[in-house]
Amino acid sequence: MTDAAPYFSVRADPDAVLARSALAASPSLRLQLGDVAADLVEAHTILHDGTVVLAVDPMTPTGGLLVAARGRPGAVRLDVTQLVPVAVRSRVWARVHVLGTSHRFDPGILDTCDSDTIMPLLDLPPVALWAVEPVEVGLARDIGGATVSISAFRTAQPDPLAADQARDLQHLTQCHGDVLDRLATLVDPVLTVGAARVVPVAVDADGIVLRAEAPDRHTDVRLPFAHRLTSLAEGLRMLLAQAARRGSACPPRTTAGAQRTPVAVCDLPKGVCGMSLA
Template sequence: MSAATCPEPTPAERARSVLAAAGSLTVTTRGHRVELIGLHTVDAAARLLLHNPPDSHLAAELAVAPKGDLATLVEFTDVAAVAVRERVRSRLTLGGWLSALGPKNLVFHPARAVLTEDGGTTVIGLDELSLASPDPLARHEAEMLARLDAAHAHTVAPLARLLQAPEQLGATDVRPLRLDRHGLVLRLETPGSHHDVRLPFATPASHPGEAVRQIHDLLAEATARPRGRHLPTRS
């Protein structure tokens, strides 16, 4: 299957996955820039709820806002679970307004969404964002990638045999970069650059256990192939 035909999540689905998996975010208003860690939730309609910390200035700034809401920029940074070159995989920026939701919570009303990844920027419609679902592996991806990388010699290195020879040209290392219901993305690093290659699953995985089975299937296919040229195995 060529790279052009490999199924992968849509930008809206990737944005929803970032929302679902992120443990922190940055909130910027006219008066403050606040980093919130473990203080937000996202509901089924992609509505962002902020749990206002006691020392946050957001509630105080909102209290004196002329119309009871506050123009706000919310930023999420998606960082690879594995230590690779250029570790930031994407950034999701939401523009909109904050308003109060009870005595301790704030609700963010998005007006625009922008996903930046691979050097490109995609504006995502709000209806598209609210209708999209996060990938079923999003909340488990970091742990699963870390486990794959820890077993590099037995998992990731053999998987490189599934890549075409031109894709391996000049590569000195291969690392697991992304995992979603459609497949696994490997990052191939050369001394001065890198490129990413997707290994598609035979069928989409609906839960982590099914993704593990699909990876085992890919491993079985890889180990059945002649070794030929292979990338160095890290200790």
């Protein structure tokens, strides 16, 4: 059974999934111990049960503080900021914090881990590993904040599209403006009045979020997929078919005077990209 299976068999708490996705996909996080904070880059991973593993040299000041904090409930704070992966205003999509209890990582855990868990552990810097057991998880977004239950956080798994979201949305924005024009026909025209462009800012297994950007404001609109997916390309095909059924009644969106970012040529084979209208 793959890690994604629980996400599809039982609908998980969406806040828990977003928190897990942000932690899993982010290349960095901020570690705070009391009044001291340090940014860790390419030095963390998250296990299947929600335990966060950090690679920190115990002989450094930060490592020394981790040693001192061992076993103290909630003494460790981890912060991750999830950014919109394309160039837009207001790029912060979500902020996640975890309060946890740290202890030295037990290598015996590897005996029960699958390869998808072990490989990220092997990619961590070759220093001491620390396990942080979460006791509080919080999520903050523009639409409000939430406290994620620890049980929901532990049982949720990262969204299947989270790992590739940045790459896929950047490729869609840079190389497939024609696809975005078609997708924009599925948005209520009232919401795109005065918008200079429509760009994708987030995607998950249930849908894609488009942002209509005007000079002084923006509006985010979610286009749901017909069912949960593991591929953005499959979701786009569904939405483009929906747009095609609307036919000439809803021609591709254009904005008078709009300045479109020059589109790069997609040099990926169609079978690999899957986002082309051709």
